Amino acid sequence: MTSRTRTAITTGDGVRIAYRFDGDENKPVLLLSNSIGTDLHMWDGQVPALTEHFRLLRYDARGHGASDVPSGPYSMDRLGRDAVELLDALGLRRVHVLGLSLGGVVAQWLGIxxxxxVDRLVLSNTAAYLGPASQWDQPIAELLEAPDMRVTAEMFLKNWFPARMLRGDNEVVEGFRRTLLATRREGVAGSWAAVRDFDQRRTAALIQNPTLVIAGEHDTVTSADHGKELAATVPGARFTVLPTVHMANVEGQTEFLEAVVAFLAEGS
Structure with missing residues (x-):
């Protein structure tokens, strides 16, 4: 069921982007785009169910996982073009796209x-704007001056998962913690810069692809209001709220998968 024709592509600006396929190559391709501080394994729990319907294309965004970590600020344009160059290199003309958090911003960029x-878009726990830009400068500077990722990792986990999942040794949470601690600060800081500088509140209205927006009722990173505003901007978008914090795919896996599969299947 798993096929790996290549392990990485190199973008036009010389950055290696790692990727993998999962599933039957005869099924429609679903591109998965990740949040900051994670790698392609953030979707591991959803792979068995999703590969019943799709061939999954997962990748590590620049600055994360097995991809290269260029220094300096990243831009949303560059992150979007990374995804396009991946599709080009793999000969994929048109795919479904599911992005969560930063991955949801990248997915918006593709639709714009x-x-x-793009066939159908799922924008999960994301927003069209997370400003003002000035609020990001100090966290970026502090992260780059920090000795390691420990403080930032705990902040992310607190923002991503409910308190009940953070108590004790939750195997899933521990996996995310290990990934965060192994992520280089330059990758997170560069991605934060892309978040700092983007604003798609107007251009999201250009998205014509069938779109589902998913929000977390208790999400403090990209709130349910952010999701509602985004869904109101994208013409004809559907909107659903799950009783989760930020990582809806993990915390509310059953409901998340039901919503995603039902929506994407409409395009079959």
Whole structure:
């Protein structure tokens, strides 16, 4: 069921982007795009159910996982073009796209700038804008001056999961903690800069692809209001709220998968 024709591509600016396929190559391709501080394994728990319907294409965004970690600020344009260059290198003309958090911003960018490459969009726990830009400068500077990722990792986990999942030794949470601690600060800081500088509140109205927006009722990173505003901006978008914090795919896996699969299946 798993096929790996290559392990990485190199972008036009010389950055290696790691990826993998899972599932039957005869099924529709679903591109999965990740949040900051994670790698392609953030979807591991959902792979068995999703590969019943799709061939999954997962990748590590620049600055994360097995991909290269260029220094300096990243831009949303560059992160979006990384995804396009991945599709180009793999000969994929058109795919479904599911993005969560930063991955949801990248998915918006694809719908805005290369709608011909996208079939249906799922934008989960994300927003069209997370400003003002000035609020990001100090966290970026502090992270780059920190000795390691420990403080930032705990902040992320607190924002991602409910308190009940953070108590004790939750195997899933521990996996995310290990990934965060192994992530280089430059990758997170560069991605925060992309979040700092993006604003798609107006351009999201250009998205014409069928779109589902998913929000977490208790999400403090990208609130349910952020999701509601995004869904109101994208023409014809559907909106659903799950009783979760930020990582809806993990905390509310059953409901999340039901919503995603039902929506994407409409395009079959």
């Amino acid at each position: 700038h290369v709608p011909e490459r």
